[in-house]
Amino acid sequence: MNRFVNRFFLITFLLSLAACHNSKPHRELDFDESIRNLHQEEHHLHTSPKQDLPFVVHRNLDVVWDASHDDIIRLPSFSFTNQDKETISQETLKGRYVIANFFYMHCAGMCPLIMGNMKKIYQKIQNPNVVLLSHSLMPETDTPEKLKEFSTALGADERWQFVTGPKAAMYELARETYHADTSRGQESLGDNFRHGEHIYLIDPEGRIRGLYNGKNPAAVKALLADLSKLTCCTPNNPI
Structure with missing residues (x-):
């Protein structure tokens, strides 16, 4: 009797070991599969729906990939005068890619560095559009x-427009569209204006697609790379 009981427990124990041995790989497989799925979900959450540039919106200068979003920053109607005393407006720029910034000629702060980087961008670009x-x-x-003297000193032609105009209109555009005034509170009123360091990339529909630190060489390279994406150029072709 005891021999039978011992044999029964031995068989039960061996069967239990076999079950554990057979189930372990499945549990490990399930765990590995779950980790892979988790990584895939995280990758989906943190990458854009399309391999394309986003659109900048007014709220916190955030970005979206939905072209139908109603808060996308778009160039409004404007009319200024360039270095050749010609009118430059949103209609003049319609259908063209625009790289924009704000400056003034006698700025002794960040302007020389930003304008130097704008010149580098200008020299890199061969696309007439x-x-x-x-x-x-x-x-x-x-x-x-x-402005004509200034543009000539920089070696600029018609592909680089320098515009001036009524201060109220220029400040309104800078503040309301480009969010370029870094002043705060009561300082951001009237003639008080402290311009930021951004360079803006705008598509042919007048939508802002990117903001870049105009003092940072790496940001300038990023702008050129993003422009290539928008214009569908390959690295071996002129932008």
């Missing part, structure tokens, strides 16, 4: 004649 647009924030001193 791309135009640089530099807005002067000092219309009382940065007249078309002065």
Whole structure:
């Protein structure tokens, strides 16, 4: 009897070991599969729905990939005068890629560095459908004649427009569309204006697709790479 009982427990124990041995790989497989699925879900959450540039929206200058989003920043109607005393407006730029910034000629702070990087961008770009647009924030001193001298010194042609105009209109565009005034509270009123360091990439529909630190060489390279994406150029072709 005891021999039978011992044999029964031995068989039961061996069967239990076999069951554990057979089930372990399945549990490990389930765990590994779960980890793979988790990584795939995280990858899906943190990558864009499309391998394309996002659109910048007014709220916190955040970005979205939905082209139908109602808060996307778009260029409004405007009319300024360039270095050749010609009118530059949203209609002039329609259908073209625009690289924009704000400056004034006698700025002794960040402007020289930003304008130097704008020149590097200008020299890299060969695509005639791309135009640089530099807005002067000092219309009382940065007249078309002065802007012509300035643009000539930079070696710019019609692919780089320097514009001036009524201060109220220029400040409104800078504040309401580009969010370029870094002043705060009561300082951000009237003639008080402290411009930021951004360079803006705008598509042919007048939508802002990217903001870049105009003082940072790496950001300038990123802008050129993003422009290539928008214009569908390959690295071996001119932007």
